[in-house]
Amino acid sequence: MSDEPKRKVESAGLVEYSVENLVPFGPIHPALKEPEYFKLILEGEKIVQVIPRIGYVHRGLEKAAESRPWVQNMYMFERTCGICSFVHSLCYGQAVEELTMYEVPKRAKFIRLIIAEMERIHSHLLWVGLMGHWAGFETLFMWVWRDREVVLDLVEAISGNRVHKSMNAIAGVRRDMPENMEDRIVERMKFLADRARYYRDVIDSEETMLERTENIGGLSADLAEKLCAVGPMARYVGLQHDVRLNDPYAAYDEVPFDIVTRKEGDVLALLRLRLDEMIASTNMVSYAVKHLPEGPIRVKIPPIIPAGEHASHCEAPRGEIFYYVKSNGGRTPERVKSRQPTMANLPTALEILKGQTIADVPIVLTAIDPCFGCMDRMSFLDIESNRQWTWSGEQLRQYGINYYFPERLKKK
Amino acid sequence: MSEAFIERITKLAADTKAKTSKPRKGETFVEVDQSNVRDFISRLVNEVHVLHLSTITGLDLGQNFGVIYHFTYDRDWVQVKTLVPKTTPTIKSIVDIIPGAILYEMEIHDMLGLTFEGNPWINQKLLLPDNWPADLPPPLLKTSKPAEIRKRLHLEVEKK
Numbered sequence: 001m002s003d004e005p006k007r008k009v010e011s012a013g014l015v016e017y018s019v020e021n022l023v024p025f026g027p028i029h030p031a032l033k034e035p036e037y038f039k040l041i042l043e044g045e046k047i048v049q050v051i052p053r054i055g056y057v058h059r060g061l062e063k064a065a066e067s068r069p070w071v072q073n074m075y076m077f078e079r080t081c082g083i084c085s086f087v088h089s090l091c092y093g094q095a096v097e098e099l100t101m102y103e104v105p106k107r108a109k110f111i112r113l114i115i116a117e118m119e120r121i122h123s124h125l126l127w128v129g130l131m132g133h134w135a136g137f138e139t140l141f142m143w144v145w146r147d148r149e150v151v152l153d154l155v156e157a158i159s160g161n162r163v164h165k166s167m168n169a170i171a172g173v174r175r176d177m178p179e180n181m182e183d184r185i186v187e188r189m190k191f192l193a194d195r196a197r198y199y200r201d202v203i204d205s206e207e208t209m210l211e212r213t214e215n216i217g218g219l220s221a222d223l224a225e226k227l228c229a230v231g232p233m234a235r236y237v238g239l240q241h242d243v244r245l246n247d248p249y250a251a252y253d254e255v256p257f258d259i260v261t262r263k264e265g266d267v268l269a270l271l272r273l274r275l276d277e278m279i280a281s282t283n284m285v286s287y288a289v290k291h292l293p294e295g296p297i298r299v300k301i302p303p304i305i306p307a308g309e310h311a312s313h314c315e316a317p318r319g320e321i322f323y324y325v326k327s328n329g330g331r332t333p334e335r336v337k338s339r340q341p342t343m344a345n346l347p348t349a350l351e352i353l354k355g356q357t358i359a360d361v362p363i364v365l366t367a368i369d370p371c372f373g374c375m376d377r378m379s380f381l382d383i384e385s386n387r388q389w390t391w392s393g394e395q396l397r398q399y400g401i402n403y404y405f406p407e408r409l410k411k412k
Numbered sequence: 413m414s415e416a417f418i419e420r421i422t423k424l425a426a427d428t429k430a431k432t433s434k435p436r437k438g439e440t441f442v443e444v445d446q447s448n449v450r451d452f453i454s455r456l457v458n459e460v461h462v463l464h465l466s467t468i469t470g471l472d473l474g475q476n477f478g479v480i481y482h483f484t485y486d487r488d489w490v491q492v493k494t495l496v497p498k499t500t501p502t503i504k505s506i507v508d509i510i511p512g513a514i515l516y517e518m519e520i521h522d523m524l525g526l527t528f529e530g531n532p533w534i535n536q537k538l539l540l541p542d543n544w545p546a547d548l549p550p551p552l553l554k555t556s557k558p559a560e561i562r563k564r565l566h567l568e569v570e571k572k
Contacts, residue, residue: 052515055522055539062523063551063558098436225463228512241464246486310435311491313466313484322466322482339467339516347512 038365045357050350065336070096070305071170077323077338078164083126086119087316088323089168092336094249095312095325099305102171107295109251111173114185114288115158115165116250116314117281121192122151123317124274124281127369128199131271134362135212136401140202147195150188157181172298177289185289189282196278203271211404213267217352217364220265229348230341231319233368236273237265243315255291257284267367303331316341318369342368359403362396414438417488420460428452439489449494450504453481457509462490465510470520472554477501477526496526505530525550543568 037053061080065073074096078089090112097104125148132140152162159165159175167173203209219229221237234241242259244252260276262269307329313322319341326335349368356364421440425432428451430444444452456462464485471478476495483490496503505528507514517528518538528534537544540551548564549556 051533051536053536053538055537055541058539060551060558063556067558226511228463228465228510241485247484308435311466311482311484311489320466322484324467324469324480324482326471335469335471337467337469343515343519344467344512346515 040353040358040361042358047353047356047358047361050353052346052350054346062336062338065333067332069303069331070333071303073333073336074168074170075164075166077336078166078168080338080340082163083123084119084316084318084321085164086115086167087314087321088338089166090116090250091312091314091316091321091323092325092338093168093170094314095310095323096170096305098310098312099308099325099327100171100301101306102299102301104171105296105299106251106293107176108172108297110255110288110292111177111297112168112250113252113255114177114285115155115167117285117288118151118155119165120281120317121278121285122148122155123369124278125151127274127317127366128271130366131213131267131363132209134366134397134400135209136397136405137206137208140199140206140209144199147192150192154185154188157184169298171301172296174298176297177292182289182292186286189286193279193282196275196282200272200275203268203275208405209271210268212360212363212400213271215266215268216356216360217267217270217367218265219348219352223351224348227347227351228344229319230344231315231317232270232273232277233319233345233348235259235261236269238263241320243313243320247313249312249314251288255284255288267363270367304329305333318342319345357403358396359400362400414488417460421456421490424452424455424460428455438487439491442490442492444492444494446494446496446503449479449481449492450506450509452492453506454509456483456490456492463510465513465516468513468516468520470524470526470552472524472552474554477524479503479520479526481506501525502527502529504528505534507531523550523552525553541565 037056039051039053040047041049041051061076064076068076074089074092077092078085080088125144129141129144129148132138132144155165156162158177158181159167167175219237221239224234224237224239229239230241238261240246240259240261243249244257245259257280260273260280262273305327307327309324309326311322311324313320315321321341322339324335324337325333328334345368349365352364352367353361418440421442422432425442425444428444428448430442430448430452433441433443435441442452462483462485464483466482466484469478469480469482471480473495476497479494479496481492483492494503503526505513505517507517507528507530514531514533515538517531518533518536520526521528521534522537522539543565545564545568548561551558551561
């Protein structure tokens with residue numbers, strides 16, 4: 001922003017401020033987490049406006065897809081995310097399958113459900129751990145991430161990979177379920193469900209978590225609907241927004257499950273919701289493994305996809321994921337559009353941040369389960385005193401913990 | 413629910429002189445003229461209560477830009493398509509009707525150079541790098557070549 005020092009930015013009518021007051025810093029920050037940038041405008045301790053600047057890791061996948069074959073694109077889009085990788089290839093695959101008119105075999109649909117739900121379990125566990133980390137409850141972080149290994153091992157046993165499963169093919173899956181895995185999967189799922197129930201109890205009784213999460217990050221259902229929130233961010237205020245239920249894909253119309261919604265609309269509700277959702281996912285995986293139908297796992301399709309356009313959406317761990325595919329009848333797509341759940345939830349997150357204190361920023365931003373390590377660097381601008389400063393993610397975390405638990409500071 | 417819903421959409425489309433087609437079961441594809449698209453969407457939101465906008469897709473169709481608004485909340489999909497000529501790449505924003513559309517419009521502005529009139533943040537960059545030269549065409553146009561963009565951006569870095 002340093003190149004346009006005189007420009008005035010209107011921030012949705014609330015506050016006007018001049019860009020020359022902001023601290024400029026490098027566009028890309030080579031830290032552990034992905035670089036994102038939020039301009040927080042403060043009035044004392046309270047945040048009055050947030051302006052996002054994303055795209056530092058934008059790699060032009062949509063453009064790249066236009067010069068690659070249909071099948072290759074599937075594995076490229078899987079690399080969009082390192083956590084919910086499977087659902088990207090699933091969603092892209094479904095859009096392409098709709099154009100080819102090939103029916104996906106039933107067994108493949110069940111295998112897709114199993115992997116997608118395991119991915120949800122692993123993503124939610126990762127998130128619960130991160131919440132513990134940002135709230136200053138490191139024990140929870142360590143325990144939850146240990147349990148996450150259980151589900152990652154299962155994914156590795158089925159697909160051969162921990163993160164980028166590469167299980168999907170267009171009109172099917174590439175690998176069958178290994179033999180004699182059924183008992184092992186059911187047993188591990190029971191273990192994970194027990195652990196999730198235990199973490200529910202921990203969160204309900206542990207002061208550290210309650211104090212940092214209760215009545216923080218409030219949102220009304222109306223506003224969530226207007227801002228097009230998706231996934232858990234819509235369900236924690238009571239909206240029944242779940243693609244698995246509203247528009248079933250894969251085998252979701254054959255596997256029974258309960259949609260989890262809550263009414264409270266605070267970060268604590270999100271924690272409970274994601275843990276409950278995890279328990280629901282373990283039940284779904286156990287059911288699907290027991291009722292896995294026999295038959296082929298994929299259909300071979302020609303490399304040329306008929307002309308046409310189609311969209312597809314799936315329920316990723318973070319919410320609705322959306323792909324639009326346009327073909328002109330060639331070996332490569334004419335256009336692929338991909339929209340990730342974090343993009344859809346960002347306006348909601350910005351809205352929630354308004355009125356919070358700086359100490360709550362890490363918790364609230366983590367609460368949307370962002371696909372970026374957004375707390376990496378932020379610049380602060382205090383309207384009253386016109387003071388500016390920049391904090392790293394770690395400094396911000398410490399500030400939050402000290403704000404809520406000053407006694408820990410004294411001990412040191 | 414479904415039949416009545418589709419009937420209401422069809423009626424609404426007839427009111428705003430739009431063409432409807434049903435490419436697949438449960439899917440309504442509406443082609444609206446650019447001047448009527450805001451009217452159509454505001455009536456879709458206020459009268460039919462289709463509130464969830466999944467995303468907005470921008471397309472480069474040679475002479476025109478294509479803009480598709482995907483309303484895919486449940487089984488009944490409504491996709492609203494409109495064409496914007498490249499000679500006047502401006503379309504009215506729908507942020508006041510659907511506040512959640514703000515980032516999608518910014519994304520299309522960055523990627524295709526299509527301006528959304530009335531979006532308060534439209535002149536800020538969302539995805540493109542800060543050193544993106546003003547004279548370089550937007551990256552997602554069919555005429556933009558990745559190799560040229562890369563070369564140009566390297567030159568910009570060297571200039572500093």
